[in-house]
Amino acid sequence: MKPPIYSYNRRAVESRLVQAFRKRGREATVADLIAATGLPRLQIEETLPQVVRDYRGHLRVTESGEILYHFPHGVHHRERSPRARAARLLRRIGRGAAAVGKLVFKLWIMLMLVGYFVLFVALVIAALMASLAASAKSEGRSRGRSIGGTYMMTRLIQQVFWLWMFSGRRRGYGYRGAAIGSGIGGSRTRSNGLDWSASRSEGDGPPLHQSVFAFVFGSDDPAREWETRERQAFVELVQTHKGVVTLDELRAMSGRSLDEAHDLMNRMLLEYDGEPDVTEQGSLIYRFPELLRTAEPSDRRGGRIDRLLPAMPTVPFNDNSPGLNRWIGVLNGVNLGFGAYFTGFGLAGGLPEEGFGLFYSIVVVLFSEIAANPLGLVLIGLGVVPLVFSLLFYLIPVLRWRIVSQRNTRIARRNARQDVLQGLMAAATTGTAEVDPHAIVRGTEDRDEIRLRLEVLNEIAAELQADIEAEEAPEAGSAEFAANLAGGAAHDRLRYRFPDLVRQQADVQRLREGINPDDYRTGKVVFDSNE
Template sequence: MAAISTCFFFTVRPTNTQSIVFSRKSFVLKPSRIHSQGLRYRSKRRSSVNFVRASGLVESDNVPSDVRKRAMEAVDALGKRVTVGDVASKAGLQLTQAQKALQALASDTNGFLEVSDEGDVLYVFPKDYRSNLTAKSFRMKIEPLLEKAKLAGEYLVRVSFGTALIASIVIVYTTIIAILSSRSEEDNRGRRGRSYDSGFSFYLSPTDLFWYWDPYYYRRRRVREESGGMNFIESVFSFVFGDGDPNQEIEEERWKLIGKYISSNGGVVAAEELAPFLDVETPNKTDDESYILPVLLRFDGQPEVDEEGNILYRFPSLQRTAAPQRSVRKEYVGKRWTDWVGQVERFLQEKKLQFSKTSSSERALVIGLGGLNLFGVIVLGTMLKNMTVSPSNFISFVSEIFPLLQIYAGSFFTIPLIRWFLVRKRNGEIERRNRAREQYARALERPNVSLRRKLLSARDMAQRTFIGQERIVYSTDKDLYEQDYDAQQWEQRFREIEKSE
């Protein structure tokens, strides 16, 4: 393998507004690996470490919040000394996303870079890098507040829709009573008494209507949700609109599983090994492996052909790590293979959608009140059309907002009906995808002769390289003259190795 032993001048460019310049007097590097890490080298010597940044600029603010959070979680989980491949596989990020996030975080938190004897670039972060970043970034300070405001706004919509049902019932039946009373003053008291003493009752806590006066209501509501409870106001919204998509974060989970599986298997896999995590609805009966293309693009993979003509896929960036792991052992190919390697899930399983999380009694109460409201709106509409007396101010006001009451009463049952059909359709699709992934997973547990030989070939080609401190030949955290002495010692050892060969 070609190597270069000379003086290099490197420029790491995390963003357009900053650069990290450092030099190395003498060590072996692979130019291809340098370019893959975003480094540029020149045969030129430099004797200083120079950080160039725009004043007051926080580079991490230019990274999407989701990418930054996932990268930081991966950094914490991997011990704060990572490669780009480590973060990409752990967080399920694209290599370019992981690299940009690491460069920005290192720039903002006084992190430093290490370069191995083969040109691998490692990012090392201090223990308090999170607090350093939060102190600098106004965006990170307000993000928790914005998230709380978003959750509070969403909950406000939920309780408002439920409260509207109670308000609609009160307005509709109060108007009906007012119209009847205007027709006959003699029957007013009797009708009013019968209206309010009809025996109908339902449970409605005052705190459900006035939740915004209670500063601890939101916290108690979350406790109820975790224990499976739901108050009446929330159950109305749940019945009409549902409770959200349980697979909202399925893509993030998918890429985390794929990245973990590839790295655990030494960076070389067969297409059949990744099928249990992808959306291949029916087991492939042909040699078409185009479904693996998104994985190659995300983790910079490349196809390779083994001695037997099998097509395998290598991911070089996921083969080099700063986190020591167990070696890949080919005798585990077959049953329980995925259970042994890194405890990776057997296959990606989507959750089925629920029509509503409400209990049967809560649903019956909501349907009953919705039906009562719809019946009242129909009756009121007829009465407003046949009015012969001059309406009062209240009745005139109700006449003006009556179209809104009709829309609310009609959508109360129309939306759930449409949603019921959509939920059934989507659950059927989810079940088919889950069944196909499980079939691929079972095929890996009990592979036929052809697939077993393919898996064994992939394990033979696997390579997992741990980059320890003994392989670091340059660090931006050390003085250049100190590293010059280390470099001379390393170069002497390298020459001895060359002579022995």
């Protein structure tokens, strides 16, 4: 039987700690929590990582070297608060509605886009045939043209069907779209993005209906497994740095913001049995000794942070070729035009006998053979429905493009932060406190990228309490002044110094030198259940 100190209600301990934090103004040390709750130190220390993680806490180090648990956003559970529960419920409803809507719209696309396109083209051919038949003077000419029109319509339906269902697979009717970046599809031999070749096209690309879905809903997210890759990189960071890492090293590896890095570190502490600690010089570090107990050789030391995790890939609009996207847009544009045409004339009423409305009148006459109310059927079936569908077909990609653009902006900032922090950490590891902004923007000539990196540098300088020094500016009116002004190089006169970062890295490096990886070796096998 476990002693009472080891057997306890974890939820009750968590509740008492949360109440203590709220009474003490969102921050406290372990000693403060012991005094406020009367709980054993072991129970508090075992429960604190969970509290810090669930309530988005941060760790601070005081001048005396004590760890101060701080909750800058208030002591609110990220999942149990009314706001979090409502947000989670809305997300679930939204995901469910999006999944259902996506499935329904996919089926609608298959029925509507090509179906209506074929129907409209068939109506044009039928109207042309009727017009020719009415004006023909000989029965032979009428029959010949009727047979020719029927053959044209049959071939059109056949070609569109094979293109829709089996393009990219069916021999002789394939297309090969020049994919963007991912290499999907084959080479393109025509400027419109389609290759109507008689060769085997099996495996050259996805069917056209999948490309249409990608046009509307996008292709697979290239970063869908990013969280897993980030975790693997973190474990490698710990193992190559002797089980000791800092928050700044985690940020340099991942490119996360300060709050995001705190959240990730808290989660890693909880999931990988880590613990925060403070060095004798007052540097906050995080130890993960259990991750060092590996059967791999112990010579994996000092791995470079910039090689652990690559830049996060941006999200493409889709993987279709530009030419294929244009053709899909044209196909929907035809439906949009006909839908607007029939809606306009249907609402206007009447049957024009000549001019632009003659085609509408012929279609109404044709539909009178199969419907008692051809005017209503034409208005709704050929006007309103394809018009609404076509507008949605354009609207959804436009909205998605805006969402993708915003996400790519966040990804670009994250990648810039990762780049800048890795440069700062590399300089700090060698004992260099001063950073030249030119080194931060070296290798890029894009003005937006340069501006983004400098914004990130200023953001990081504020977070790390860097010293910013300004050199003496050139005299106004001089050639050097004019050159700087024209190039937008105001940062040329600034120098950034990160003495605290250099001190921290030197402190942590001394600590790592005192850690012997052999102490964590698994050793020889002394028992095997198979023997």
